[in-house]
Amino acid sequence: VGPGFEEVHVPIETPRAKYRQLADLLRSAIETGEYPPGSLLPSEPELAQRYEVSRDVAHQAVVVLRGEGLVRVDRGRGTVVRELPVLRRNAVIRQATRDQGNARGAFQAELARLGLEARSDVTISELPAPADVANLLDISLGATVLVRRRLMWAGEVPVQIATSWLPAEIAAGTPLAELDTGPGGIYSRLADIGYGPSSFTESVRVRPAEDQEARWLRVDPEQRVLAIQRIARTAESRCVEVNDIVLAAHQWELVYEWSAGQQ
Amino acid sequence: VGPGFEEVHVPIETPRAKYRQLADLLRSAIETGEYPPGSLLPSEPELAQRYEVSRDVAHQAVVVLRGEGLVRVDRGRGTVVRELPVLRRNAVIRQATRDQGNARGAFQAELARLGLEARSDVTISELPAPADVANLLDISLGATVLVRRRLMWAGEVPVQIATSWLPAEIAAGTPLAELDTGPGGIYSRLADIGYGPSSFTESVRVRPAEDQEARWLRVDPEQRVLAIQRIARTAESRCVEVNDIVLAAHQWELVYEWSAGQQ
DNA sequence: TCTTATTTGTTCGTATGTATT
């Protein structure tokens, strides 16, 4: 419990709801390896029978575990224990180590550490800028931007959606519009053409997954995602890239480091 | 929708479940101000009657909105539309501006910007260190640590729980053990006694609220919190403080800034 | 390809318990 809560009113703990008790049971069973990663939980009717509760209670218990990201449901098949460990993302180091400073490199390194294979898939297009992106990039509403969307997998598991927006004015016709941006990634290519980023800002929000994200990341619509917006600026404070990153919240730990003197 | 999803299999959109449709309806009504912040939604039986659905559907719809942090339930009273805007927390600036570098100062400034009053409440105790904290502080398991727990409110709304752990060996008997740590807060006091922090690491996780957190932050146990662990180190890399911060996830935006050169 | 069984998703109806007003 810990100190400092003394003065808070705590009502007598009402007997824990059955579906919570069952969720606790199943959680322990998963953690002790009774249901190993990738295996199926007993079906809801079977849980109901085994623990002498209604199917509704069994269902609600599974809903709790899904919310925690402990299991995932394949409809028509069953409830699967998730296989991946928590992934760590260090935003500062990603940008600092220039020679592998592209997202792919940092991502690969992180997964290699865990014995997993990184796979990613890039799509490039040119589109009119959405309002918020246009605003940040300081271009006129509707002006064209280069869009790089990258989907990333850890092994066979989809884990990240990243959408990068660059002003077409500076990116069109450069290696930034190519699938492979070469060593150092897009930040090195931006530097090549005189727009090397000098500072970064990330803002982090937690929200429910949108339908499409939920399907692609294989999570419930009720599941939360981390929505990170990274903004890269030149030394003159010109914004040269906006990057929207979406991660399944249960699957990631975000790490930020800085030193005291820094402003 | 956006580019890059083309190759993903998207099943025909099954008709949206009634409880989701109702949740969409209520969400719009809240956003357009039909149910202003602080007001009560119609009761579940009334929603059921008005929209010709079962009470179960009305209940599930409210569950969705609760998960999003849009409403909060006062049991026995009704469902309340939340009052607070999203709060922004800039971790780097908090530590950088030394003269108001204590959490209280930064927190107050942020709330003042929104026209809200900050209130906080500190409890100090000395306890044996939990295993993970002892490990980080590099002290023996069970050694005593100074614990500063701060509960913070924005106006009347509880918004943050922060628990700071300091080695008793360096903190006991110093101003660090006082309720008011004076100008600059604990980091200035650490500097005074030769343990000024020089670098910080924050790691961010999203998880369901524990029961006690849920009660105190007035969220559901199913609701997610941001669990931030900040570690402060001296120039010699000695860890001098571990700070566990818990925030209701829907209520906060985390901001981190850094420059490209930095390691 | 079609059929059937299995599994989860959703809805309705009903009932009871607990907290607040």
Place this chain on the structure above:
DNA sequence: GAATACATACGAACAAATAAG
């Protein structure tokens, strides 16, 4: 104490997705 509100539970039924044949 009574009325109202949400929380939980049981039972039944049908829909949708998947797997096995």
